[in-house]
Each structure stands twice: as C-alpha cells, then as structure tokens.
Amino acid sequence: MYIWDLQGWPKLTWDQSVISKPLATARHDQGLLIGQMRSLGFGLQAEATLKTLTEEVVKTSEIEGEKLNRDQVRSSIARRLGMDVAGLVPADRDVEGIVEVMLDATRNASQQLTRARLFGWHAALFPTGRSGMHRITVGGWRTDSAGPMQVVSGAIGREQVHFAAPPAERVDIEMARFLTWFNAGDDTDPVLRSAIAHLWFVTIHPFDDGNGRIARAVADMALARFEGPQRFYSMSSQIRRERNGYYDILESAQKATLDVTSWLTWFLDAFTRAIANATTMLGGTLRKARFWEQHSTDAINERQRKVINRLFDGFEGKLTTSKWAAISKSSQDTAYRDILDLVERGILKRDPAGGRSASYSLVDSPNQPS
Numbered sequence: 001m002y003i004w005d006l007q008g009w010p011k012l013t014w015d016q017s018v019i020s021k022p023l024a025t026a027r028h029d030q031g032l033l034i035g036q037m038r039s040l041g042f043g044l045q046a047e048a049t050l051k052t053l054t055e056e057v058v059k060t061s062e063i064e065g066e067k068l069n070r071d072q073v074r075s076s077i078a079r080r081l082g083m084d085v086a087g088l089v090p091a092d093r094d095v096e097g098i099v100e101v102m103l104d105a106t107r108n109a110s111q112q113l114t115r116a117r118l119f120g121w122h123a124a125l126f127p128t129g130r131s132g133m134h135r136i137t138v139g140g141w142r143t144d145s146a147g148p149m150q151v152v153s154g155a156i157g158r159e160q161v162h163f164a165a166p167p168a169e170r171v172d173i174e175m176a177r178f179l180t181w182f183n184a185g186d187d188t189d190p191v192l193r194s195a196i197a198h199l200w201f202v203t204i205h206p207f208d209d210g211n212g213r214i215a216r217a218v219a220d221m222a223l224a225r226f227e228g229p230q231r232f233y234s235m236s237s238q239i240r241r242e243r244n245g246y247y248d249i250l251e252s253a254q255k256a257t258l259d260v261t262s263w264l265t266w267f268l269d270a271f272t273r274a275i276a277n278a279t280t281m282l283g284g285t286l287r288k289a290r291f292w293e294q295h296s297t298d299a300i301n302e303r304q305r306k307v308i309n310r311l312f313d314g315f316e317g318k319l320t321t322s323k324w325a326a327i328s329k330s331s332q333d334t335a336y337r338d339i340l341d342l343v344e345r346g347i348l349k350r351d352p353a354g355g356r357s358a359s360y361s362l363v364d365s366p367n368q369p370s
Contacts (some may be wrong), residue, residue: 002254004166004203010177012196014261019192022268026191029275030227037232037282040289046083048285049230053077055281057095057102060216060236063243068095077103097124098213105217106231109224112183115175118206121217125210136208141175144168149205151251162251165205174204182218190226194219195267196260203254232282238274246270288312298345303328304338308347311362318351318359 003009037048054074061068072091076099079088091099101121111117123139130136137143149165166174178200188196198219205211216236224231239246245266253263279286288309300308307327311319324335339360342348351359 002164002203003256003258004170004174004254006258008258010174010181010200012200012258012260014259014264018261019264019268022265022272023189023191026268026272026275027189029272030191030233033232033275033278034227036286037230040285044285044289045230046081048232048282050074050077050081050083050085051282051285052231052234052278053102053106055234055237056220056231057098059234059240060102060213061098062240063216063236063246064212066094068098073099093127094125097127100124101214101217102220105221106224107229109221109229113179113218113221115179118175118214121214122207122210125213131209138208141171141206142168142208149208162247163205163254165203171204171206175206178204182222190223191268191271192264194222195264195271197222198267199250199253199260199263202250233274233278234281235271235274237281238270238277241273241277242270284312295347300342301338303330303334304342307338308342308362319361320357320359322357 003012037045040048054070054077057073057077058068058070069092071087071089072095074085075088076091076095078085080099080103101124104117104121119139126136126138129138142149144167148167150161151163152159152161178197181200182197186193198215201215201218202211207214216239220231220235223235249263249266253260256262291308291312307319307324310327317323321332321335321339324330324339325332328335328338330338339348343350343360346363348360349363351361353359
C-alpha cells in the first residue's frame with residue numbers, strides 16, 4: 001500500500017523533535033550564504049545567479065538521464081535574463097524548454113501555481129509531443145491508456161515495481177488539493193514546504209513523463225517565494241550527486257506511512273550540503289569580489305579590469321601578451337605595458353615555465369583562497 005491510498009492522505013506528519021536540529025542548521029547556512037552573496041555588487045550577484053541556474057538546469061536533466069549542452073543552457077538563461085555575456089550560442093528546443101520552466105518557477109514564484117501553468121511547463125519540456133520514441137499526453141494529465149503509472153526496473157518477466165501512482169481518474173482531484181495547499185501558504189517553514197511539495201507532487205505523478213523535473217521546479221518555486229528570484233545554490237546538483245540515495249528515500253517514503261520524517265531529514269541534510277557546495281561552485285565569483293574590494297582604490301584601467309575578470313571566470317590555457325591583446329582589443333605593445341604594470345604592482349606574476357612566449361597568472365593574496 002502506498003501513502004496516497006492510506007486513510008488520512010494527504011495530511012502528512014513528521015516528528016518536529018527529530019527535524020528541528022537539521023532544519024536549524026539548514027536555515028542558518030542558507031542565511032549565511034544569501035547574506036554573503038547579497039553583499040556583492042549587482043553584477044556579481046547576476047553572475048552568480050547565472051552560474052547557479054545553469055547548474056540547476058543541467059543537473060535536473062542529468063538526474064533523469066538526459067545530458068544537455070552546458071553552453072547552450074548558459075546562453076539561453078543569459079538571453080532570457082538580458083545579460084550581456086560573451087560566447088553565447090544558439091540553444092536547442094529541449095534546452096529552451098527546461099530553461100523556460102526553471103526561470104518561470106524562480107522568477108515568477110509569487111504568481112499562483114495553476115493547472116494551466118503546469119500544463120505549459122509540461123508542453124515546454126516535450127515540444128514534439130514525444131518522450132523518446134513514444135507519443136505521450138502533453139499539456140494534460142496522464143490517462144493511463146497504456147496501463148497504470150509505475151516506476152519499474154529489471155528485465156521483462158522479472159520486473160520490480162518501485163512505485164505505483166494513483167490511478168488516472170484520481171489525478172485531477174489530487175492535483176486540485178495539492179494546488180490549493182501550495183497556493184494557500186501556511187506557517188510551515190519554507191524549506192520544509194519545498195520538501196513536502198517535492199514529495200507530494202512526485203507521489204501523484206500527474207504526467208506521462210517529466211514528473212521529476214517538474215517536481216524539482218515546484219520545490220524551487222517554493223524556495224523562491226521566500227528567498228526571491230536570485231538563487232545561489234543548486235539543489236538539483238546535490239540530488240544528482242546523491243542520485244541513488246534520492247531515489248531510495250523517495251521509494252521508501254511512498255511505501256511507508258503518512259509520517260515523512262525520514263524524507264524531510266534527508267532533504268534537509270542534502271539542502272545543507274548543497275549550500276556548502278555552492279561556495280565551491282561560486283568560488284571564482286567570490287574571489288573576484290574579494291579582489292576588487294581589496295583593489296577598490298587602485299588605478300586599474302578598463303583593459304586590465306576586463307582581462308582580470310576573465311582570469312577569475314576560468315580562463316582556459318595560458319595568458320600571454322597575444323591573448324591579452326585579443327581580449328582587450330589592444331596592440332601587443334599596449335598589452336605588454338598593461339601586464340608589466342600589474343606585475344610591478346604584485347597583481348600578476350610571470351609563470352616559471354619558459355618558452356618562446358611568456359605567460360602570466362594572478363598572484364594569490366593571503367585572503368584569497370586558490
């Protein structure tokens with residue numbers, strides 16, 4: 001028996017004494033990260049949001065076994081946010097679809113989540129009306145015309161059913177109850193609401209395909225209602241790291257009782273780890289912020305500023321005079337003078353490797369971790 005068939009569904013319960021400590025840790029770390037990032041300038045906040053949303057879109061698709069082109073994802077997000085960034089490339093329809101869903105969930109979180117909005121998200125994920133080779137119901141609840149909605153693994157004849165969703169005739173009323181709860185709001189902590197929304201949506205499994213991606217978008221929407229549109233950590237990235245554990249806890253939660261303490265504990269712990277990993281993901285942005293704070297009064301020209309920012313953003317290869325000239329659109333002589341000036345001020349250093357062309361890199365300051 002699954003939780004959707006238990007008496008009392010969908011009134012989920014949990015042991016507050018068990019989750020109070022991981023919840024306090026999660027909220028403390030969340031507050032520190034948000035405070036740290038909001039202390040940055042607008043441009044660096046936007047850069048951090050672009051990196052985080054790119055990671056979120058790429059990883060929520062990877063969880064379902066779909067690998068997207070990261071450059072296309074980044075370009076699609078940047079264009080939609082009106083950001084002027086270098087190296088934009090055209091994006092495929094499957095990339096544009098999931099980007100549209102994620103941005104709508106996080107940038108328009110204050111708007112009501114409705115049946116029509118969910119149908120629009122689903123249609124964006126499956127613009128051809130197919131999932132792989134199979135035609136599916138797009139922009140509408142599943143009909144179970146091909147049989148019950150089940151999550152199954154194993155060879156034919158030896159299948160293992162991990163989960164069975166409510167029958168199709170119940171989906172409309174189940175989703176109506178879910179949407180009423182989601183839009184009404186209550187005094188439940190926002191991170192817990194995100195976890196509950198995630199589990200509740202996945203349990204109903206209202207679509208033929210795409211339920212996991214949409215459930216994670218709904219969970220992100222719940223968080224964005226509290227945090228605002230900017231996002232500085234990626235929950236999907238953390239779930240991707242812990243994919244097996246994620247599926248295991250979802251399966252056990254749906255086969256247990258209406259007490260979802262175990263699911264909430266797992267979610268809160270993963271949430272805290274996602275925030276910890278954000279520091280690594282956004283390391284270049286944070287180091288850049290500290291650098292410019294330390295050098296706020298230095299006379300650094302626009303050419304130097306442009307190349308230094310490129311170094312923090314993950315410059316590929318070695319920085320030579322020729323590359324400096326190309327990036328800054330200057331002559332070789334000007335590039336050399338710019339470089340020599342920064343070397344003399346201890347901002348750049350000449351790399352030890354010799355060769356026909358000297359190369360340079362940033363000098364790590366004592367307060368700037370590498």
